[in-house]
Amino acid sequence: MTEPAPAVAADDYDYDRKRLRAKLATVSQEPGSAKPQPILSVDHIVRRFGGVTACDVDHLEVQRGAITALIGPNGAGKTTFFNLITGFDRPSSAKPRFASSGGEHAEWRFQDRTLTATSAFRVARAGMVRTFQLTKALSRMTVMDNMLLGAQDQPGERFLSALVRPTWTKREQEIRGKAEEILSRFTLDEKKDDYAGSLSGGQRKLLEMARALMSDPAMIMLDEPMAGVNPALTQSLLGHIESLRDNGTTVLFVEHDMHMVRHISDWVVVMAEGRIVAEGPPTTVMRHQAVVDAYLGSHHDQDLGDDAVLEEDFGAAVAAEEAERAEEPEATDAAPTEGVR
Amino acid sequence: MDFLNQLFVDFGQQILSSVTAAFAIAAIGLNIHFGFTGLLNIGQAGFMLLGAYGFAITVEAGGGFWVGILVALVVAVLFALLLGIPTLKLRGDYLAIVTVAAAEIVRIVGGNQGLAPITGGAAGILGSVYQPSFTALSPFPQNGSFQVGPYNYPLTQGDSWFLRIVCWVVLILVCILVLLLTRSPWGRALRGIREDEDAVRSLGKNVYAYKIQALVLGGVLGAIGGVLYVMSASVQPDSLGRTTTFLLYTCLLLGGAATVLGPVLGSFLYFMVIIGLNDFVSAFVPSSIMNEQQIPQFGWIVVGVGLMLLVIFRPQGILGNKKELTFGD
Numbered sequence: 001m002t003e004p005a006p007a008v009a010a011d012d013y014d015y016d017r018k019r020l021r022a023k024l025a026t027v028s029q030e031p032g033s034a035k036p037q038p039i040l041s042v043d044h045i046v047r048r049f050g051g052v053t054a055c056d057v058d059h060l061e062v063q064r065g066a067i068t069a070l071i072g073p074n075g076a077g078k079t080t081f082f083n084l085i086t087g088f089d090r091p092s093s094a095k096p097r098f099a100s101s102g103g104e105h106a107e108w109r110f111q112d113r114t115l116t117a118t119s120a121f122r123v124a125r126a127g128m129v130r131t132f133q134l135t136k137a138l139s140r141m142t143v144m145d146n147m148l149l150g151a152q153d154q155p156g157e158r159f160l161s162a163l164v165r166p167t168w169t170k171r172e173q174e175i176r177g178k179a180e181e182i183l184s185r186f187t188l189d190e191k192k193d194d195y196a197g198s199l200s201g202g203q204r205k206l207l208e209m210a211r212a213l214m215s216d217p218a219m220i221m222l223d224e225p226m227a228g229v230n231p232a233l234t235q236s237l238l239g240h241i242e243s244l245r246d247n248g249t250t251v252l253f254v255e256h257d258m259h260m261v262r263h264i265s266d267w268v269v270v271m272a273e274g275r276i277v278a279e280g281p282p283t284t285v286m287r288h289q290a291v292v293d294a295y296l297g298s299h300h301d302q303d304l305g306d307d308a309v310l311e312e313d314f315g316a317a318v319a320a321e322e323a324e325r326a327e328e329p330e331a332t333d334a335a336p337t338e339g340v341r
Numbered sequence: 342m343d344f345l346n347q348l349f350v351d352f353g354q355q356i357l358s359s360v361t362a363a364f365a366i367a368a369i370g371l372n373i374h375f376g377f378t379g380l381l382n383i384g385q386a387g388f389m390l391l392g393a394y395g396f397a398i399t400v401e402a403g404g405g406f407w408v409g410i411l412v413a414l415v416v417a418v419l420f421a422l423l424l425g426i427p428t429l430k431l432r433g434d435y436l437a438i439v440t441v442a443a444a445e446i447v448r449i450v451g452g453n454q455g456l457a458p459i460t461g462g463a464a465g466i467l468g469s470v471y472q473p474s475f476t477a478l479s480p481f482p483q484n485g486s487f488q489v490g491p492y493n494y495p496l497t498q499g500d501s502w503f504l505r506i507v508c509w510v511v512l513i514l515v516c517i518l519v520l521l522l523t524r525s526p527w528g529r530a531l532r533g534i535r536e537d538e539d540a541v542r543s544l545g546k547n548v549y550a551y552k553i554q555a556l557v558l559g560g561v562l563g564a565i566g567g568v569l570y571v572m573s574a575s576v577q578p579d580s581l582g583r584t585t586t587f588l589l590y591t592c593l594l595l596g597g598a599a600t601v602l603g604p605v606l607g608s609f610l611y612f613m614v615i616i617g618l619n620d621f622v623s624a625f626v627p628s629s630i631m632n633e634q635q636i637p638q639f640g641w642i643v644v645g646v647g648l649m650l651l652v653i654f655r656p657q658g659i660l661g662n663k664k665e666l667t668f669g670d
Contacts, residue, residue, distance in 0.1 A: 088539065124545035136540035138533050148526070149533045150544045156526035157546070159554050163521050172526065208540075215545060 012037045013248055014065040017266070021281070024063060024267055029280035029288075032059035039064035039219055039250050040085070040128070042108040046093035047080050047274075055080040055091075056274045062219075067241065067251040069261040069282070072271035073295055078254045079133055081271065082223055086130045087120035111218055125152065127218035133227065133254070137204040139197030143188060146196050146207060147179035148172075150214030179214060186210045186240065202233040209240065213249070220244060222253035226260055238264050258286070270294060289325075344624045350491045351620055355612045357492065359500070362508035363570035364612075366515050368592045368604035370562030375590075376598030377523060378555040379535030381437040384424075385563050386585035387444025390578060391416050392564025393571040394451060398459060400471040406478060409471065410568065417564035420447075421557040429552040436556075444586065451578040465577035472499070475572060479503040500573040508569050512605065515562060520601045522558075531555055532599070591648050597658030606660060614647070615640045 014020035014037075023036050038061035047055040055077035062068050070078050083089035085108055094117050095105035107116045110128055118126075138146050154175070155161045156168030183189040186206045191199060196207060205225060212220055225241065226234055234257075242264055245251050255261050261268060261282055268285045270278040272294035278285055285291060355361060367389050374380040395416035399409040424443055428435045454462040461467070476483065481496040481503055495501045522528050530551055533541040538548045567581065574580075588611065596607025618640050622631055631639060651658070 086543070088542070119547075120539075120542040121545050121547050124543055129545070130543050132540070132543070136537045136543075138536035138540060140536055141529075141532055145529055145532070149529055149541065149546070152545055154526045157530050159522075159527055159558075162525035162527035163518070165521070165525070168526060211544065 012064060015246065015248070017246070020063070020065055021266055024066065024281060027063075027267075029278070029284065031276040031279055033061070033279055035061040035063040037064045038062060040108065040110050040252070042085060043106070044093055044104045045081070045084055045091050045106045045108065047077075047084055047089060048092045053274050055084060057081060057271075057276055060269065060276060062250065062252055063267060064250050065245065065248075066266040067245050067253070067264055068267045068269060069265035070252065070254045070269050070271060071256070071258070071261055072277075075273075076271040076294070077274040078271055079223060080274075082130060082221060082254060085115070085123075086128060086221060087115070087118050087123040090117065124215065124217075127215075128221065129212040129215055129217040129219075130221040131205075131208045131212055131223055131225065133223040135201070135204040135208050137196040137199065137207055139195065141196055142193055143183070143196050143199070143207060144176070144179060144192040146211050147183060147192075147214055148175055150211040151175040151178070152215045175214065182210045182213055185243075187236070202229040202237075205229055205237065206233075206240070209237075213244070217249060219250040219252060222251065224254050224256065226255060226257050234260065262286070344620065347624070348617060348620045351616045352613050353490075354492060355616050356609050357505055358612075359504045359508040359569055359573050361608050361612050362505075362512045363566045363572075364589065364592060365512055365566075365605045365608040366569065367563045367566030368589045368596075368608055369515055369519055370559035370566065371589050371593055372598060372600075372604045373519065373531075373555055373559035373562065376593065376600070376603070377528065377531045377535060378552060379433065380429075380552060380556060380559075381433055382440045382556070382559065383437050383583075383586055384440030384442075384444030385559075385589050386581045386583065387440065387447045388417050388420060388560045388563030389567030389570060389585065390444070390447050390451060390576075390581040391420055392567035393576045393581065394447075394460060394466075395564070396568045397466040397471045397571065397576045400474045401466065406474040409474065413564045413568050414561055417560045418557050421560035422553065425553045425556040429549055429556065441583070441586075445583070448578045448582050460578070461576070463578065465575050465580075468499075468571070468573070468575045472572065476501070476503070504569075504572055508572075511565065511569065515565070516601055516605065523601060527551075535599075588644075591644060594648065594651055594656075594658055597661030600658070600660040600662075603658055603660040607658065610659070611644070614644065618643060 014023070027033050027035060040060075040062040042057055042060045044059075045055065045057045046053065070081070072078050080089065084091050084106075091106035093104065093106040095107075105116075107114065109115070110123075110126055113126055115123055115126060115128075124130075138149070141149075154168065154171055156172060161167040180189060180192070183192055186209070188199075188203060188206055188210065191203065196204065199207060205228075209220070209222065209225065222241070225237060229237060238260060241251055241253070253265075265282050268280060268282045269276055270285060270288070270291045272290070277290040277294055278288040280288065367385055370388070371382060371385045374382040374385075392413040395413035396409040399412040400406065404412065420443070424436070424439050428439045450456065451460045451465075452463045453460075456462065457464075476497050479497040479501075481501075483497050484495075486493055486495045487502055494505070497503045523531075530541065530546055533544075533546070534548055534551055538552075542548045570581070571577075592607035592611045593604050594607070595610050596605065597603030615637075619636050622636050622639065623633070
């Protein structure tokens with residue numbers, strides 16, 4: 001496999017993963033902590049659906065060059081958060097068009113560009129390309145056409161120049177070569193003339209990822225890249241994600257599979273009920289009390305089938321236990337990690 | 342053999358006619374909307390009628406032929422923008438509702454007696470008002486006719502050779518335009534939008550702008566079709582109503598959506614079915630069972646049933662790629 005040139009040659013991109021992890025080790029492990037070189041920084045982003053607050057993120061920074069995992073139980077607001085920052089949804093806290101400045105309005109910066117209230121295609125053009133939880137392969141188009149659609153700066157995509165073939169054939173050749181190169185990296189080159197609808201679920205995931213790479217994004221956002229993928233393909237997908245990072249694309253992904261998260265991520269952000277409850281390196285964040293509570297409930301170690309529930313003073317007993325826990329925070333570190341899986 | 346002879350003569354006559362070419366052009370416009378971009382426009386007849394009105398009223402006011410054509414095109418662009426700007430950011434169904442309603446509004450307003458001084462009301466605008474501006478452009482002698490085989494038409498006046506030639510030249514040019522566009526990256530983006538607009542948006546394409554462009558282009562083709570459609574007859578609001586839109590869909594699905602020549606072939610076949618049925622019934626079915634007036638109505642039934650069978654058994658149409666429609670969403 002030939003390693004292509006780094007897609008984005010940012011000066012402060014940590015190609016050396018050890019150095020990156022060493023840097024991240026010094027970052028404070030609390031929600032909203034500041035990163036040494038944030039590529040994305042999000043403030044006050046709130047989305048309400050009626051009375052339900054699906055997402056309420058006060059502050060989050062994503063380190064450039066890191067593989068950051070966004071985890072959390074079902075309904076934690078991970079996908080909503082993705083939709084909000086990629087422009088597929090509008091935050092409830094968005095700044096009204098004619099409001100005076102100031103106040104806590106949603107704002108997020110990507111590579112020193114403010115993206116607040118930007119439409120989805122502009123976000124993608126800025127270099128933040130996403131994939132979807134339910135794969136969106138363009139079924140009735142060939143794999144190659146899917147790929148070519150991912151490329152930017154195509155003169156032939158403008159109405160008038162589309163009519164004059166010589167204005168776009170050169171660029172078409174370029175992106176076709178690039179598409180072939182990426183497809184062979186993702187072992188899809190033999191499928192390039194097939195309809196995308198004929199691919200298996202896992203191949204569609206690969207295609208979607210490959211398509212996103214056509215625009216040389218500075219950051220790729222993967223929404224559950226492993227959902228519905230068989231274990232053999234999972235390994236190769238993991239390899240692809242790591243090689244993306246090594247080639248200069250920052251990765252942010254949502255995932256349920258804890259094993260995968262632990263395996264490839266440099267930093268983990270845990271969401272629960274719309275909020276970020278914990279952040280940290282994968283090895284330690286899983287032991288965080290807030291994470292255990294989010295996944296298993298606060299009383300996961302309490303046998304509710306016990307006769308104790310029938311006793312009148314059960315509530316008091318739980319309260320006492322809570323108080324005890326609050327007094328001894330170090331004891332929380334000993335919470336079982338197995339349960340998190 | 343009389344029957345077969347008659348049938349072939351009638352087929353040829355219908356295929357050559359300006360109405361068939363006009364239908365094909367309007368169906369190509371609809372193909373841009375529905376076949377390539379996935380926009381459900383149920384008001385293509387509205388674009389045709391508006392184009393016809395724009396042309397006829399301008400010529401009647403003394404604007405001349407070319408100004409009339411320009412007005413027809415501009416009106417279609419404005420109509421497409423008016424319908425598209427508010428609805429194309431919403432889900433696809435809204436465009437369908439808005440277009441069907443807007444086409445009806447155009448038809449009903451056009452037929453309104455209060456506007457009779459401008460639109461001619463329900464009676465419409467007579468062909469004699471605007472046809473001279475067109476026939477004046479003819480390189481052929483103003484009078485006289487010409488015979489090719491069994492076909493004898495006037496050279497310039499009315500339903501003439503000149504009109505037929507113009508219609509066919511325009512149809513061929515439109516096909517080339519669509520061929521160029523759909524084989525370009527622009528056409529690729531449209532097909533992507535048809536498949537999944539969110540995916541295309543996530544790849545950095547301005548989906549809204551593409552949809553507006555597609556709606557405008559298809560609408561303009563509809564208006565050109567409308568102008569050619571009325572050129573041999575008169576502008577009558579009720580002749581370009583909902584049924585026209587559905588006939589265009591029939592032509593489109595018959596020939597094959599998302600193909601360049603599908604709508605053209607579909608228009609041929611549609612008219613051939615109607616003509617063939619007409620000839621067959623008048624030759625073999627005694628008038629006690631089905632009389633002259635009932636034939637066209639029977640034709641509608643056949644077309645309707647045919648459309649249903651087509652959508653069930655061959656959804657890709659005649660020219661469509663079977664594989665392209667095999668994958669559901």
